[in-house]
Amino acid sequence: MFRKVLIANRGEIALRVMFACKELGIETVAVFSEADRHALHVRFADEAICIGPARSTDSYLNIPGVISAAEIANVDAIHPGYGFLSESAYFAEVCEECGIKFIGPPAASIRLMGDKIQARNEMIRVGLPITPGSSDSLDDRDQALEVAEEIGYPLIIKATAGGGGRGMRVVRGRDEFPAALDAAKAEAFGAFGDSGCYIEKFIENARHIEFQVLADDFGNAIHLGERECSIQRRHQKLIEEAPSVIMTDELRRRVGDEVVSAVQNIGYSNVGTFEFLVDESNHFYFIEANTRIQVEHGVTEIITGIDLLRAQILVAAGEEIPHHQGDVQFRGHAMECRVNAEDPFTHRPSPGKITSWHPPGGPGIRIDTAAYAEYEVPPYYDSLIAKVIAHGTNREETLRRMERALRTFIIEGIKTTIPLHLEVLTNDQFRAGDISTGFLEDLIEAKSRVVEPV
Numbered sequence: 476m477f478r479k480v481l482i483a484n485r486g487e488i489a490l491r492v493m494f495a496c497k498e499l500g501i502e503t504v505a506v507f508s509e510a511d512r513h514a515l516h517v518r519f520a521d522e523a524i525c526i527g528p529a530r531s532t533d534s535y536l537n538i539p540g541v542i543s544a545a546e547i548a549n550v551d552a553i554h555p556g557y558g559f560l561s562e563s564a565y566f567a568e569v570c571e572e573c574g575i576k577f578i579g580p581p582a583a584s585i586r587l588m589g590d591k592i593q594a595r596n597e598m599i600r601v602g603l604p605i606t607p608g609s610s611d612s613l614d615d616r617d618q619a620l621e622v623a624e625e626i627g628y629p630l631i632i633k634a635t636a637g638g639g640g641r642g643m644r645v646v647r648g649r650d651e652f653p654a655a656l657d658a659a660k661a662e663a664f665g666a667f668g669d670s671g672c673y674i675e676k677f678i679e680n681a682r683h684i685e686f687q688v689l690a691d692d693f694g695n696a697i698h699l700g701e702r703e704c705s706i707q708r709r710h711q712k713l714i715e716e717a718p719s720v721i722m723t724d725e726l727r728r729r730v731g732d733e734v735v736s737a738v739q740n741i742g743y744s745n746v747g748t749f750e751f752l753v754d755e756s757n758h759f760y761f762i763e764a765n766t767r768i769q770v771e772h773g774v775t776e777i778i779t780g781i782d783l784l785r786a787q788i789l790v791a792a793g794e795e796i797p798h799h800q801g802d803v804q805f806r807g808h809a810m811e812c813r814v815n816a817e818d819p820f821t822h823r824p825s826p827g828k829i830t831s832w833h834p835p836g837g838p839g840i841r842i843d844t845a846a847y848a849e850y851e852v853p854p855y856y857d858s859l860i861a862k863v864i865a866h867g868t869n870r871e872e873t874l875r876r877m878e879r880a881l882r883t884f885i886i887e888g889i890k891t892t893i894p895l896h897l898e899v900l901t902n903d904q905f906r907a908g909d910i911s912t913g914f915l916e917d918l919i920e921a922k923s924r925v926v927e928p929v
């Protein structure tokens with residue numbers, strides 16, 4: 476087992492990793508930027524090392540800085556959390572070359588999944604159902620149009636290096652295609668330094684459902700069921716829940732087994748998420764895989780009773796998965812609302828001092844946060860300030876607990892997304908489970924039409 480772990484992250488996930496380490500008897504080392512001097516991850520770690528100025532490119536993303544801190548503190552391993560360096564195959568390689576264990580999948584798996592075309596082709600090879608689409612980068616314009624005609628409209632152009640929605644264009648007919656391709660390529664180049672794009676058939680009114688997997692270095696792999704993540708806005712998830720209302724035990728077993736077999740086939744280890752689009756006939760289509768612990772992992776922890784961070788650290792330390800598929804049970808219902816420091820309806824960031832802070836508790840409520848009263852939310856990073864995770868025996872009870880928790884969550888001094896969450900939670904369509912990826916944007920648009928202009 477590791478003696479000492481460096482946590483290359485900040486905010487609530489740095490605390491979540493730290494809690495798992497403490498419970499395993501592992502010493503922790505925090506790294507922090509000049510803007511995070513008063514952050515809780517700095518206060519709660521056994522050691523803390525400043526690695527640079529506020530801008531994340533100068534601190535949390537600075538590989539030589541993070542590695543130097545790891546060398547100075549003499550750690551055995553680095554946990555990257557999510558975001559920042561968590562999906563950098565290069566960083567994972569640098570860690571290994573320095574004799575530091577990267578707590579995540581093998582660098583080769585990160586690199587494979589980071590290239591969305593390669594990931595698609597590999598999933599076709601191992602037999603996972605996938606959206607119809609192109610198997611090569613669309614470099615030649617005439618050839619690209621031919622491929623588009625073959626796949627048919629509507630289609631969606633995505634960036635090979637993308638994920639999370641950047642550089643995407645929906646195309647509804649032949650005449651729109653050339654301009655959309657040029658725009659997608661330019662956007663992809665700007666965002667990723669790589670203009671590579673590919674095409675998929677566009678799935679209308681899709682749900683976004685993902686499967687959590689856990690695998691070790693001995694070829695053991697299990698799935699921990701699905702999370703429904705259709706409530707998103709600008710490709711940012713707002714609410715996640717498990718189980719999905721469309722899921723049956725039969726369907727979960729079938730898709731879960733397919734994912735597990737794919738994971739074993741590609742030699743994946745550690746935690747991972749396989750994202751699917753699900754059409755109106757409940758057909759699953761793989762779209763991409765995430766090779767990190769995700770923001771919404773807590774929803775799965777609650778319904779399975781499995782500590783994903785603990786399991787992740789154990790398998791990285793060379794142990795076998797501490798669970799068998801047959802032992803995994805799905806109990807009750809869980810839902811997470813991401814509370815961000817931003818204007819709930821314009822989406823504008825709202826950094827600043829939290830003047831008043833009282834997080835909810837009580838039956839079935841878990842709060843993952845690194846904020847506190849008088850804390851100053853810095854403007855430099857992601858605006859997530861708390862995750863409210865509700866648990867109940869069924870969806871109805873979970874919804875009631877979530878609503879109660881959000882209505883008694885006192886946060887003053889900054890704007891938060893709580894009013895938007897309440898709008899969703901009290902919506903009849905949402906309460907009926909009738910959701911798809913377009914739901915939130917439609918709701919916000921409908922609302923902006925009835926509210927008088929200011």
Ligand code: MV4
Pocket residue numbers: 606631638639640643645675676677678679681707710752762912913
């Ligand atoms: C899609 C899709 C429909 N068909 N792919 C992928 C990343 C995720 N954040 C959004 N993604 C989508 N991929 C196929 N083949 C629909 C979405 C999608 C979406 C697309 C355009 C505009 C808004 C969207 C909101 C959610 C999902």
